[in-house]
Amino acid sequence: MTKRKLNSTFTLNESFLTECDLTYAVNKIGGRWKILIIDKLSDQKLRFSELNKIFPLITERMLTLQLRALECDGLVKRTVYAEVPPRVEYELTPMALEFLPIFKQLSAWGNKHKGLTK
Amino acid sequence: MTKRKLNSTFTLNESFLTECDLTYAVNKIGGRWKILIIDKLSDQKLRFSELNKIFPLITERMLTLQLRALECDGLVKRTVYAEVPPRVEYELTPMALEFLPIFKQLSAWGNKHKGLTK
DNA sequence: TGTGGTACGAACAAAAGTGTAAGTAATGAC
DNA sequence: GTCATTACTTACACTTTTGTTCGTACCACA
Numbered sequence: 001m002t003k004r005k006l007n008s009t010f011t012l013n014e015s016f017l018t019e020c021d022l023t024y025a026v027n028k029i030g031g032r033w034k035i036l037i038i039d040k041l042s043d044q045k046l047r048f049s050e051l052n053k054i055f056p057l058i059t060e061r062m063l064t065l066q067l068r069a070l071e072c073d074g075l076v077k078r079t080v081y082a083e084v085p086p087r088v089e090y091e092l093t094p095m096a097l098e099f100l101p102i103f104k105q106l107s108a109w110g111n112k113h114k115g116l117t118k
Numbered sequence: 119m120t121k122r123k124l125n126s127t128f129t130l131n132e133s134f135l136t137e138c139d140l141t142y143a144v145n146k147i148g149g150r151w152k153i154l155i156i157d158k159l160s161d162q163k164l165r166f167s168e169l170n171k172i173f174p175l176i177t178e179r180m181l182t183l184q185l186r187a188l189e190c191d192g193l194v195k196r197t198v199y200a201e202v203p204p205r206v207e208y209e210l211t212p213m214a215l216e217f218l219p220i221f222k223q224l225s226a227w228g229n230k231h232k233g234l235t236k
Numbered sequence: 237t238g239t240g241g242t243a244c245g246a247a248c249a250a251a252a253g254t255g256t257a258a259g260t261a262a263t264g265a266c
Numbered sequence: 267g268t269c270a271t272t273a274c275t276t277a278c279a280c281t282t283t284t285g286t287t288c289g290t291a292c293c294a295c296a
Contacts, residue, residue, distance in 0.1 A: 011281090021225040024228040025225065031283090035138070036135070047242085057130075060243080065284085087243090102224060103140055106220055107139040109217060111139040127284085127285060128283090149253085182275080183254090204261090204273050206273060
């Protein structure tokens with residue numbers, strides 16, 4: 001996505017951290033809007049503009065970035081139709097589909113404990 | 119942790135985002151070292167200095183911040199012993215223990231797909 | 237000729253997260 | 267009195283992430 005300086009402690013630590021399968025997994029869904037996007041795509045293909053309407057607060061730029069990251073991580077498949085005006089559809093990959101049951105548990109956990117700090 | 123400006127779009131979006139149970143849950147473990155800390159605490163209490171030794175790359179400041187955040191979110195319990203030199207022990211709360219099985223699945227998913235982008 | 241819709245891209249700015257380097261309190265051991 | 271130990275705290279700098287604003291290509295259609 002954005003260019004990074006190599007050899008910064010930040011980056012070095014990142015390498016160390018992603019050696020952990022758990023951290024690796026969480027990093028993949030760590031972007032601000034990624035989870036919501038995956039959730040919406042869980043049972044349907046959606047176009048860029050449709051996602052944009054579903055999440056009015058996300059900017060086009062952010063949506064682009066998050067989708068690109070998801071695509072890059074192999075969680076989302078991007079299909080471009082050579083039409084005018086352009087049409088691009090996004091859908092989950094099998095790898096992402098395997099994530100969904102975990103999502104449900106996470107969601108249940110979140111729901112159970114939300115607001116009950118302590 | 120750090121003070122935030124209210125009313126920034128960033129903060130407003132955060133409110134919107136954490137309405138989603140899923141995003142809420144992921145945010146709780148989103149800090150850079152939180153997952154590793156929880157993992158280490160999964161079967162034992164540990165002192166501040168012990169955690170620091172386990173993760174040589176984390177700075178004391180970061181360790182403090184992450185532990186404070188975890189405590190604030192009700193995932194970690196902090197026990198201070200009135201001794202000199204000070205002794206502070208950290209352990210998981212029941213809420214965090216409920217997270218562990220999900221962690222295992224996340225970890226398995228990460229292990230399966232790591233390196234297999236696409 | 238001009239307008240409209242789609243899915244972006246680029247330049248910039250703001251905010252948050254993370255790392256660096258130093259310092260602190262309390263007290264028991266020497 | 268000095269030093270060592272533990273668990274921090276503070277001030278600052280740097281990196282990444284997120285948001286703002288503007289602009290683009292393409293062609294159908296009016």
